[in-house]
Amino acid sequence: MEFGQVYLWRDADTLTLIDTGVPGSGPEIAEAVRSLGLSPSAIRRIVVTHGHEDHSGSAAEVRSWHGAPVHAHEADAAVIRGEARRREPVLTEFDRPIWEQVSSLGVTTVDVPPAPVDVELQDGDELDFGDGARVLSVPGHTLGSIAVYLPKHRVLFTGDTVAAGQPGEIILGVFNLDEGVMLDSFHRLAALDMETACFGHGDPVVTGAGTAVRHAAATHQKRQPI
Numbered sequence: 001m002e003f004g005q006v007y008l009w010r011d012a013d014t015l016t017l018i019d020t021g022v023p024g025s026g027p028e029i030a031e032a033v034r035s036l037g038l039s040p041s042a043i044r045r046i047v048v049t050h051g052h053e054d055h056s057g058s059a060a061e062v063r064s065w066h067g068a069p070v071h072a073h074e075a076d077a078a079v080i081r082g083e084a085r086r087r088e089p090v091l092t093e094f095d096r097p098i099w100e101q102v103s104s105l106g107v108t109t110v111d112v113p114p115a116p117v118d119v120e121l122q123d124g125d126e127l128d129f130g131d132g133a134r135v136l137s138v139p140g141h142t143l144g145s146i147a148v149y150l151p152k153h154r155v156l157f158t159g160d161t162v163a164a165g166q167p168g169e170i171i172l173g174v175f176n177l178d179e180g181v182m183l184d185s186f187h188r189l190a191a192l193d194m195e196t197a198c199f200g201h202g203d204p205v206v207t208g209a210g211t212a213v214r215h216a217a218a219t220h221q222k223r224q225p226i
């Protein structure tokens, strides 16, 4: 199923996987790793941006290959472990047509294999890849949503807090628990010095992402709950 993004960050011959796709994405992830001339054992850690099925769905599978530890924010860890149910989003008029489309693909009702969370993250944690990767707590989409920022490379992984909509358009993510809280998160990310932004959905912006994300945050139109 083509849905959402999975990213690999490479440091020499080791890899960090950021998000894992829907359940059953393992073979595609392994193929992507091999296309880099590496073996799946090169994946040294798995970072899950939040506890939604299209991000944590294949974490258990990838972890089972070589034991790469799963990292996720403490507030979403119980959902990823299968110990708590995911909370349903507060849908808006903006979300509705997208929700209907996604529901018809079956993404929202798929069975997610529970995954161990080996490392529970908090805001400000630093992870040992990309010359120092910073964990930013950006609640709103879910309580435990994170972004991962690589200041030396000026790269940001936004999870679902920010998304690419129509070509060339950057938007606040959809299907959120609390849009007010999330807007603060959007502005926090927009303030970062970045060149490249990698979204949970839609194509990454490879150059000039800071200006583009700042513009999107400044022009965001409040969405009306259904």
Ligand SMILES: [Zn+2]
Pocket (backbone or CB within 6 Å): 050, 052, 141, 160
């Ligand atoms: Zn999500």
Ligand SMILES: [Zn+2]
Pocket (backbone or CB within 6 Å): 004, 052, 054, 055, 160, 200, 201
């Ligand atoms: Zn998503």
